[in-house]
Amino acid sequence: MRQYEGLVDGGTDILLIETVFDTLNAKAASFCYRSSFLSSIILNYQS
Secondary structure, three states: OHHHHHHHHOOOOOOOOOOOOOHHHHHHHHHHHHHHOOOOOOOOOOO
């Protein structure tokens, strides 16, 4: 969470979360993203 907050405070426009092999890590990343940004999130799962 601190990494996301640092990027947001630094003025980043977009975060790309990719190549996640564990769904728990994907959930954690999407939670942090939603907590840090007011914009929407797009998730794409492929098996």
